[in-house]
Amino acid sequence: MKSWHMIIDLSLCHDCNNCFLADKDEFVGNDFPPYSVAQPWYGHRWMNIGRKERGQYPMVDVAYMPVPCLHCDDAPCMKDSPAGMIYKREDGLVIIDPAKAKGHPEIVKTCPWDVIFWNEEAQVPQKCTGCAHLMDEGWKDTRCSQVCPTGAIKLVLAGDDEFAKIVAAEGLDVFKPELGAKPRVYYKNLHKWTKAFIGGTAVFADTDECAEGARAVVSLGDKAVGEATSNNYGDFLVDNLEPGTYELTLAAPGYEELKKSVELAASVSLGVIMLAKA
Numbered sequence: 001m002k003s004w005h006m007i008i009d010l011s012l013c014h015d016c017n018n019c020f021l022a023d024k025d026e027f028v029g030n031d032f033p034p035y036s037v038a039q040p041w042y043g044h045r046w047m048n049i050g051r052k053e054r055g056q057y058p059m060v061d062v063a064y065m066p067v068p069c070l071h072c073d074d075a076p077c078m079k080d081s082p083a084g085m086i087y088k089r090e091d092g093l094v095i096i097d098p099a100k101a102k103g104h105p106e107i108v109k110t111c112p113w114d115v116i117f118w119n120e121e122a123q124v125p126q127k128c129t130g131c132a133h134l135m136d137e138g139w140k141d142t143r144c145s146q147v148c149p150t151g152a153i154k155l156v157l158a159g160d161d162e163f164a165k166i167v168a169a170e171g172l173d174v175f176k177p178e179l180g181a182k183p184r185v186y187y188k189n190l191h192k193w194t195k196a197f198i199g200g201t202a203v204f205a206d207t208d209e210c211a212e213g214a215r216a217v218v219s220l221g222d223k224a225v226g227e228a229t230s231n232n233y234g235d236f237l238v239d240n241l242e243p244g245t246y247e248l249t250l251a252a253p254g255y256e257e258l259k260k261s262v263e264l265a266a267s268v269s270l271g272v273i274m275l276a277k278a
Ligand code: SF4
Pocket: 068, 069, 070, 071, 072, 075, 076, 077, 078, 094, 110, 111, 112, 113, 114, 115, 116, 127, 181
């Protein structure tokens, strides 16, 4: 059977908040029994967009990360809540039963991603339902995926085996895999949130010109783990690195090869690096 999966691409999200607003438009003031009671006007972010800045001036990367409920297959919220209050549908969606969970604010704390909110007026814990009521009507999009102008959020209704092939082919990741919760929301370009980069600007010392086409190779021990070619401003950036001690090798034809040790805790811009004529 086809089940619910979502793919969110961090490199395409530009923080327009259309997804956040579409969710509000759908759920504020509207009950969708048996899945949800109306979302309150304030305080809830069923689709929450995180913001992260990496690097330093002049080399800065900003990433936006939309986070709805991840509809985990091994959901911590289900395990840590009284039986029956949270359940999983056949299509994979995790639903907090608003009738059974009424009066249980402790459920809010059961999600490691903090996507459950407390509705003070209705006295129920609430979160993204995956637009379960629309899925029941045969929709092929959620409200948030439907309105995303860049295609950063995609709903994929597919068999689990078929989706596993998409995950492998597109190199998708889950957020915090170490929790073993098996989320149904996968991310593309998650390194923009979870990993670090080494960047800099190469300059030819003899001409004082930007070193376009210089090759930057980042190695860990004797293994190359990333590489990049500098652009017409001499800028290079090697991304997707874990914290560690790396060696950067910078080379350009006709110039001396330069090696530099880099202690990487967070993304770093090394500034201008002069290449001496060979
Ligand atoms: S993301 Fe949180 S609320 Fe959603 S299923 Fe997973 S543990 Fe439950």
